[in-house]
Structures are given as structure tokens and as C-alpha cells.
Amino acid sequence: MPYSISKTCDRPRLDVALEAIANGYHVFPCGSNKKPLTLNGWKDASTDPEAIAAWWAAYPNAMPSIAVCDGVVMLDFDTKPELGLVADEVFDRLNWDLPETYEDATGGGGFHQWFQYPQEADMALGIGTKICGIKGADVRSNGGYSCIHFDAAPPPRAQLAPLPMHYHALLPRFNAKHKHAAHPVDFADFEGVETTPEG
Numbered sequence: 001m002p003y004s005i006s007k008t009c010d011r012p013r014l015d016v017a018l019e020a021i022a023n024g025y026h027v028f029p030c031g032s033n034k035k036p037l038t039l040n041g042w043k044d045a046s047t048d049p050e051a052i053a054a055w056w057a058a059y060p061n062a063m064p065s066i067a068v069c070d071g072v073v074m075l076d077f078d079t080k081p082e083l084g085l086v087a088d089e090v091f092d093r094l095n096w097d098l099p100e101t102y103e104d105a106t107g108g109g110g111f112h113q114w115f116q117y118p119q120e121a122d123m124a125l126g127i128g129t130k131i132c133g134i135k136g137a138d139v140r141s142n143g144g145y146s147c148i149h150f151d152a153a154p155p156p157r158a159q160l161a162p163l164p165m166h167y168h169a170l171l172p173r174f175n176a177k178h179k180h181a182a183h184p185v186d187f188a189d190f191e192g193v194e195t196t197p198e199g
């Protein structure tokens with residue numbers, strides 16, 4: 001069982017975004033449809049409080065979103081009634097004895113589990129779907145992003161449980177559509193890229 005689940009949204013979104021960068025994550029804004037409000041999506045994510053403040057001045061109700069590229073692995077378990085998917089059942093189908101770690105709820109009734117990227121592992125993980133062939137079980141690491149739907153950001157990486165290597169080995173490698181995710185992301189690569197919100 002997780003030690004922390006966020007299921008309410010009582011705080012200003014800017015406060016949640018600032019908490020996320022204070023915890024070491026790169027953040028950017030998304031709309032209620034989970035689409036990025038920056039020109040380059042998660043590649044515009046920042047840890048600069050001034051950039052965060054400017055984005056949320058323009059979009060005060062934007063969802064803070066984390067670029068999953070800071071030495072973490074996020075497992076995503078979906079609830080999609082139209083596909084017959086219930087997140088708890090998807091997780092049970094995986095049948096992994098995962099260590100206790102931070103878990104947060106999604107707006108659609110699913111949940112995420114956050115882990116440290118194993119120090120001894122390569123960095124080939126990226127954006128993958130169907131963990132072990134199971135529909136509704138996805139992975140994000142070294143690419144992609146996760147929206148914070150409720151009122152708490154994930155804790156610092158050091159407080160997340162490490163993902164055991166034997167499970168890391170079973171995760172899908174990076175998706176061919178996201179080849180940038182095959183290597184650790186260096187946000188310095190995107191310095192100077194236009195980050196003005198659209199619309």
C-alpha cells in the first residue's frame with residue numbers, strides 16, 4: 001500500500017507547481033484536457049520559480065505537470081470503463097510485489113506509483129505501454145510527463161522507493177515514436193527554446 005495518496009484539489013495550482021520544483025522536479029503547465037500549454041510540451045519544463053510564476057499568472061487554473069525525467073520511474077494504472085479497465089484490477093493482474101512508495105490518483109480513477117530509477121540500470125526506459133502485455137499498465141521514465149490532478153506533488157526522489165531491478169528488466173523499452181527517451185534527458189539541451197504559452 002502507498003504511504004501517501006492525493007485525492008483533493010484545495011490548494012492554488014501555483015503552490016502545487018512550486019512544491020514540485022522544490023522537490024526537484026521539472027514542471028510545466030497543462031490544460032484540463034492534459035495537453036501542454038507550452039510550445040514544446042514537456043521539453044519546456046522548468047525548475048525556475050520565475051518561469052513557473054509567469055506560466056501560472058497566464059494560466060492560474062493550469063494543471064502542474066512533471067516531466068518524468070529526473071531519475072524516476074512512474075507506473076501508470078488506468079481506469080477506462082469503455083475498455084473494461086479498472087486500475088486496481090490492472091495492478092492485480094500485473095501481480096508484482098512492489099515496495100511501498102508514493103502513489104497519487106488520476107482524474108479518471110486510475111493511479112500512479114513513483115519509484116527511484118535503479119542506479120545500476122541502463123537508461124533505456126522511456127514511454128512504454130502494456131507492461132508485460134497488460135492493457136492499462138504503462139510506464140514513464142526519461143520522457144513524457146505526468147499531470148498532478150490534485151493538491152500534492154510527489155516527494156523528493158530520495159523519498160521514493162527504488163524500483164527493484166528484476167521488475168525494471170520487465171518494463172517495455174522506449175517507444176519508437178519517442179526515440180529521444182532512449183537517453184537521460186538534459187534540460188540544458190533546450191535552453192533558449194521558446195517557452196511562451198500558446199493561446
